[in-house]
Amino acid sequence: MKAVRLHAYHQRPVVEDVPEPTAKNPLDVVVRIGGAGVCRTDLHIIDEQWASRSGVSLPYTIGHENAGWVHEVGSAVTNVAVGDTVILHPTSTCGLCPACRAGNDMHCTDSVFPGINADGGMAEYLLTSARACIKLDPATRPSDVAALADAGITAYHAVRKAVPLLYPGTVCVVNGAGGLGHIGIQALAAMTATTIVVVDRNPDALKLAATLGADHTVLADGGHVSAVLDLTGGNGAEVVLDFVAEEGAQQDAFAMTRRDGSHFVIGYGGNVDIPTIDIISTERNIVGNLVGTYNDLAELMVLAQAGKVTLHTRQYPLDAALDALADLDAGRVRGRAILTP
Incomplete structure (x- = not known):
């Protein structure tokens, strides 16, 4: 064969x-x-x-x-x-x-x-x-x-873990709308009433995200963290699903997470470098996800x-x-x- x-x-x-x-x-x-x-x-x-x-x-x-x-x-x-x-x-x-x-x-x-x-x-x-x-x-x-x-099971597994945190009125950021992220958007839309914000550097990926259930799309052009904070009244999202987690996206994902929120690391390739004082003073969670x-x-x-x-x-x-x-x-x-x- x-x-x-x-x-x-x-x-x-x-x-x-x-x-x-x-x-x-x-x-x-x-x-x-x-x-x-x-x-x-x-x-x-x-x-x-x-x-x-x-x-x-x-x-x-x-x-x-x-x-x-x-x-x-x-x-x-x-x-x-x-x-x-x-x-x-x-x-x-x-x-x-x-x-x-x-x-x-x-x-x-x-x-x-x-x-x-x-x-x-x-x-x-x-x-x-x-x-x-x-x-x-x-x-x-x-x-x-x-x-x-x-790709599907990995995205679904992360969403399923996040569902209890995503009650109506919350915001979930999907960081990266590629092979995994576009499935995560659909799972979120099917399983929660959260507001879905999708961040990606590719305009075509954002166009696809808009057809799959994204409520807002944000181009990752350097001003995307500020844009997400603006959409959330300066607070950040209750949950950020990071399907990229490399080339600085992982740091942005944590910055887009609100106090007492959860940063789900799904993609990989980089390091999450966060001062411990920033974790304890805001009680933000970093959650790993495997398949x-x-x-x-x-x-x-x-x-x-x-x-x-x-x-x-x-x-x-x-x-x-x-x-x-x-x-x-x-x-x-x-x-x-x-x-x-």
Whole structure:
């Protein structure tokens, strides 16, 4: 089969032929990929930012946003069958550790994360587990929903955590309206009555945000922090969802957060450098967010299949994976790039 393989950090991956995976263990599931999302994390992986955390051995296949059709199942699999349309939770988890038992499966102590620390889904087939599979309506096109498996679940997880803070009359700032942010806007609109303010440096992204539920849009042109403060009577927002968190955006996000407010860090790549006196004197919270749970993804798919959350995508054939990565890196992708084997 064809797969997008990383042979060395700081070098372009290659599309090459590798053996197809097979179901060897009782709970293994092999999925024929119908759509694989292209994520900024893939760029970070290529740049070696994940090497010390993942411990992966090169070469390997990247891609952690995957959906498709069940191709083969292990002997103990009962929740899906060959031919089922599925979206895959990013991690294959054990189900037995305290985190799994508590429903916080993204913190599983014995998980495998295809595309991060094992072969991923930018390929024709992917090996995963029964615990990662969510069965979809057979009419669903995997390429239409694949990016919900990471971009979607990550945005939804943050919004779901913020919902209790976003009662009517509050303001939520969405910092960055790209692949994750445009999903976060829709989740906020579907699940809260908060006023949604979207900040982005790209006018086209703001135009899209306005169609997805944003009440106000602010161009990140250097005066955006002041603009948000003006919109909030000088106070800042109760919640800021920072989908950028690099190149200074993370500092701006904290500055846009009101006293006793919460700055949710979802994007990554930079450092949050804040004097401790500024944290304690205003009681602002900094909240980390990692992917999301299996239940988060299942709930998100309910919203998606009801038409309340839709992905804006640009599709590429698997052979054009390097073009998709280059377009993402250059900011030419609105929404999410999807590879279709």
